Amino acid sequence: MNYLQVHRAGIASSVQDSGRTGALHMGIPPSGAMDRCALLSGQHQLGHQQDEAAIEMAYADFVASPTETCRIVVTGAPVYVSIDQDEAQSGQTLTVGAGQTVTIKATAEGVYSYLHVSGGIITPPALNSRSTSPREGIGGLNGSYLQDGDTLPLGSNQAEADLGDPMLHVPAPAEILWLRFVAGFQYDEFADAAIKQLLAEEFTVTAKANRMGVTLSGEKLQSGLTTLLSEATCFGAIQVPPDGHPIILLNDRQTVGGYPKPGAVIASDCLRLAQCRPGQRVRFAICSPDEADRINWLEQHYLETRLREVV
Amino acid sequence: MQFEVGPAGESAMRLAYAESPHPALTRGLLAIQQEAERRFNGALTDAVVGYTTLTLFFSPASLERDRVESWLREQAEGISSLGSDLHEHEEPAVVLPVFYHHSVAPDLEWLADNKGLSIDDVITAHSQTTYFAYATGFAPGFCYLGSLPDELATPRLATPRARVPAGTVAIADSQTAVYPCDSPGGWRLIGACPKALFNLSDVPPSVLSVGMGVRFEPINEADFRSMAQGAS
Numbered sequence: 001m002n003y004l005q006v007h008r009a010g011i012a013s014s015v016q017d018s019g020r021t022g023a024l025h026m027g028i029p030p031s032g033a034m035d036r037c038a039l040l041s042g043q044h045q046l047g048h049q050q051d052e053a054a055i056e057m058a059y060a061d062f063v064a065s066p067t068e069t070c071r072i073v074v075t076g077a078p079v080y081v082s083i084d085q086d087e088a089q090s091g092q093t094l095t096v097g098a099g100q101t102v103t104i105k106a107t108a109e110g111v112y113s114y115l116h117v118s119g120g121i122i123t124p125p126a127l128n129s130r131s132t133s134p135r136e137g138i139g140g141l142n143g144s145y146l147q148d149g150d151t152l153p154l155g156s157n158q159a160e161a162d163l164g165d166p167m168l169h170v171p172a173p174a175e176i177l178w179l180r181f182v183a184g185f186q187y188d189e190f191a192d193a194a195i196k197q198l199l200a201e202e203f204t205v206t207a208k209a210n211r212m213g214v215t216l217s218g219e220k221l222q223s224g225l226t227t228l229l230s231e232a233t234c235f236g237a238i239q240v241p242p243d244g245h246p247i248i249l250l251n252d253r254q255t256v257g258g259y260p261k262p263g264a265v266i267a268s269d270c271l272r273l274a275q276c277r278p279g280q281r282v283r284f285a286i287c288s289p290d291e292a293d294r295i296n297w298l299e300q301h302y303l304e305t306r307l308r309e310v311v
Numbered sequence: 312m313q314f315e316v317g318p319a320g321e322s323a324m325r326l327a328y329a330e331s332p333h334p335a336l337t338r339g340l341l342a343i344q345q346e347a348e349r350r351f352n353g354a355l356t357d358a359v360v361g362y363t364t365l366t367l368f369f370s371p372a373s374l375e376r377d378r379v380e381s382w383l384r385e386q387a388e389g390i391s392s393l394g395s396d397l398h399e400h401e402e403p404a405v406v407l408p409v410f411y412h413h414s415v416a417p418d419l420e421w422l423a424d425n426k427g428l429s430i431d432d433v434i435t436a437h438s439q440t441t442y443f444a445y446a447t448g449f450a451p452g453f454c455y456l457g458s459l460p461d462e463l464a465t466p467r468l469a470t471p472r473a474r475v476p477a478g479t480v481a482i483a484d485s486q487t488a489v490y491p492c493d494s495p496g497g498w499r500l501i502g503a504c505p506k507a508l509f510n511l512s513d514v515p516p517s518v519l520s521v522g523m524g525v526r527f528e529p530i531n532e533a534d535f536r537s538m539a540q541g542a543s
Contacts (some may be wrong), residue, residue, distance in 0.1 A: 024357040024368065026517055027451045126511055136451050137492065138511065184318045184325065229332060230446050230455060231361030234320040234368070256361055256448030264320030292321035293371050300372070 002068040002154040004117060007101070009148050010061035012210065015121050015140035016114075017053040020129035024232065024255045028138060031131040031251050034112045034211060034274040037168035037303070038076030042116035044307050045073045045093050047161020052120025053130040055146070058210075060113045062104040069097050070154065071118040071162070077110025077275055091165040109172055110275045111209075119155025133252060135212070166306040170275050176202065177280060179248070179269045180287035180295075181238060185261035191224035194240075198262060198284050203246065205273070205280040211252040213239070214273055216282065220244025225260040233257045236265035238284075250274060266292045268299055312336070314387045316380055322356075324379045325366045326387050332362040332457065334443045334522075339390035340365040341522045346386060351379070360521045362445050362455075404441050404524030407489065407504050409480050410535035411437070415503035416480070422499060426462060434529050436460045437480075437501065442487060444523045452491035452509030452517035456525050459485045471497030478504045478539075480527065491517070502527070505538035 006013075018039060019032020033039035033056055042054055055062070060079045074081050074090040081088045082103045088094050090113070096102055104115060123130055123141050132140025141150055187195070203218035221244045233239070237249045239259045248265055249257075250273075265273065266287055273282070287295075312328055319325040326343070330336055337360065344358045347367055354374040359366045367379060411434045413419050423430045442456035459482055467483040472495060475481070479490045481498035490496060491509035504527075508518045519525060530538070 021356040021368075024359050025447065025521075026515075027448045027453055135494075138451070182318050182321050184320065229362035230448055231327070231364040232319065232323070232325070232359035232366035232448075234323045234366070236320050254449060255359065256446055266321050289318050289321055289371075289376055293376075296321065296371070 002066060002070060002119065002156070004064050004066050004121070004152040004154055006062075006064045006146055006150040006152065007148065008061060008063040009146040009150065010057050010059070012058040013062055013146040014056055014132035014134065014144075015053050015123050015146070015152070016056040016131045017051045017129055019131045019251060020127050020139075023127050027255050028127065028136055029133055029252050029255055030235070031133040031139065031211070032129070033114065033131075034251055035076050035114070035170060035271060037170055037271065038112065038114050040303065040307065041091075041166050041168045042073045042075040042114050044166050044310070045075075045161075045163050046071060046116055046118050047163065048116070048120060050120070052116070052155065053123070054114040054116040055121060055152075057104065057113050057115070058111050060104045060106045062115065063101060064115070065099055065101050066096055066117065066154065067098060069095065071095050072102060073116045074104055074113060075116065076113035078107045079113045080105045080107060093162045109277075110170075111277065112275060117154050122153045122155045135252060164310045166310040168303060168306060170272055173272055173276060173280060175281060177269070177272055177276060177282045179265045179273060179282050179284050180292070181236070181263040181265045181284060182289050182292055183263040183286055185237070185263060186223070186225060186228070187262045189225055190260065190262050191222060194221045194223050195262060197221055198238075198246075199286070201283075203282050203284075205276045205278050205282060206245075207278045209276075209278065211250060213247045213249045213253055214276070215245055215247045217245055221246060223260045223262075227258045228260060230256040230258045233261075234264050235267060236270045237261045238263055238265060248273060266295060268295050312390075316384045316387065318376065318380075319366050322370060323366050323368045324376065324383055325364060326383050328363045328387075330363055332445050336363060337443070337445055337522055343383070343386045343390060347383075350382065360446065404526045405519065406526050406528050407506060408530040408534065408538060409438065409502040409504050409527045410530055410532060411502040412532065415535075416501045418499040419501045422463070422465060422482075422501060425465070428462065433463065433501065436463050437482075437487070438527045438529050440526075442525045444519055444521050444525060447517070447519075447521055450490065450492055450494050452519065453488060454517075454519040454521070454523075454525075456487045457485060459487050461485075465499050467497040468499065471495050475500065476503075478506075478508075480504055489519075503535065505530075505535050505542055507542045
C-alpha cells in the first residue's frame with residue numbers, strides 16, 4: 001500500500017473532501033473543503049470521480065513524501081511548490097517518485113491550498129465523508145489536524161487521467177469584497193440602526209478567521225437583541241454576538257447557536273471570504289433568495305461546463 | 312400559537328414559534344420534521360429542531376424554496392390546532408446513572424454552599440426531576456435538557472474551562488446536560504455519568520435525542536468505577 005509521510009504539517013492542515021450532509025441534527029457540522037472549486041479542480045485533474053479526499057492546508061507550510069511513485073496536483077490559494085530541490089507548478093499534474101519530497105509554501109495571497117494525490121487520501125470515512133471535523137474529533141486522521149510525522153494511507157493509482165487545469169480559481173478579491181446575504185432569522189427584530197450600519201459601513205476581515213468562521217471588525221453593531229434560545233445555524237449565517245463584531249459562520253460552525261442573526265451570506269461569497277487574508281475590506285448587500293439561486297445556477301453551470309470541456 | 316416561516320440563508324427554511332419552549336411544542340416540531348423527511352425524501356439534506364424552531368435544509372436546485380415554505384406554513388398551522396393532543400404521548404424517560412461526588416464534579420460543593428443546601432439536597436433536587444431534551448448541538452450528542460428545579464438554577468462560569476471530561480454532568484441557567492465528549496465548557500459541573508453517550512459506530516450514534524425524557528439516578532463510587540470500565 002502507498003502512504004504519504006508528513007514531515008511538516010503546518011498550522012492547520014487536515015484531510016477534507018466535499019463534506020458530510022445529514023449530520024447537523026446530531027450536532028456535527030458539514031466540514032469539507034473551504035474552497036470547493038479548488039477541491040473539484042484537483043479531483044478533476046487526477047481523474048478522481050468519487051469525491052476523493054485531499055489535504056487542505058491554511059497558510060501552507062507543508063512537507064511530505066510518498067512511499068511509492070504517485071501523481072499529485074496542488075490547487076487553491078497560490079503557493080510555491082517544489083519536488084526535492086526542483087521548482088514545480090501548482091495547478092499541474094506532477095509525478096513524485098517514491099521517497100521524493102514535496103514542499104508546499106504559502107505565497108502572500110489567499111489562505112487555503114490543497115494537495116491532491118492520485119487515488120486520494122483514504123483515511124476511514126465517518127458518516128459518509130472523510131472530512132475532518134477537528135472540534136468534534138470526527139473524520140480525517142483520528143479526527144485531528146495533521147501533525148508532523150503522520151502517515152496517511154493513499155488509494156491505488158487506478159485513475160490514469162491527466163487532465164488540464166479547469167481554471168476554477170477563486171480570483172483574488174478586489175479592494176472591497178461584497179458579501180451578498182439573504183435576509184432572515186432575526187432580520188425584522190434587529191434595531192433599524194444596526195441594519196442601516198450593516199448595509200452602509202465597511203468591515204475588515206480580522207485574524208480571528210478559521211474553518212469555523214470569519215470574525216469581522218468595524219463599527220460595533222448593536223442589534224438591540226439579547227441572546228436567544230438555541231436554534232439551527234446555517235452556512236454563511238451572520239452571527240452578531242454582544243461585542244457587536246459579526247462572525248460569518250463557515251464549514252466547521254457549531255450547528256446551533258443563540259446569537260442574533262440578520263441573515264446569511266450566499267455560498268458563492270463565503271467561498272471568496274474564506275480565501276481572504278486579515279485586513280481585507282468587505283461590505284454587505286442584501287440579495288433575494290431568487291437572486292442567490294440565479295448566482296448559484298450560473299456558477300454551477302460554469303463549473304460543470306469547465307469540468308466537461310477541459311480534458 | 313404564533314409562528315413565522317422564512318429563509319435561513321439560500322439553502323434552508325426556518326419555522327419559528329413566538330412561544331416559550333415547551334415539550335408539546337417540541338413534539339409538534341418533531342412531528343413536522345418526520346413528516347418533512349417523508350414528504351421531501353432525499354431532497355431534504357437535514358432538519359434541525361431548536362428550542363422553538365425547526366430548520367429544513369435542502370438544495371434549491373432539487374427542491375423549490377416556495378414549495379417548502381408553503382408546505383411548512385401549512386404544517387405549522389396544523390400543529391397549532393393540535394394543541395393539547397401533543398401533551399399526551401409521553402415516552403418513558405431514559406435513565407442515566409450519575410456519580411455525584413467532588414472528585415468528579417468540581418462545582419458540586421460550591422453549588423451546595425451557594426444555594427444554602429446540603430450536597431444531598433442538591434443530588435435529590437437534580438435526580439428527582441424528569442427532564443426533556445429540547446435541542447442538540449454544541450458538540451455531537453450534546454442535548455440541552457430542561458428544566459432544572461429553580462433552587463438549582465445557576466449562571467454559567469464567566470470563563471469557560473479549557474477541558475471538561477466526557478461524561479461530566481453539568482448545569483447552567485435552568486438547563487442541565489451531559490458532556491458526551493471531552494470539550495471546553497462553561498457550565499457548572501456536578502457529577503459524572505459512566506455511560507458512553509455518543510459513539511459513531513452505534514446506530515443511532517447518540518443515546519439522547521430531541522424529544523426524549525431523561526432522568527438521573529445517583530450511583531455510588533464502586534458502581535461508577537465498574538460501569539465506567541465496562542463502557543470504555
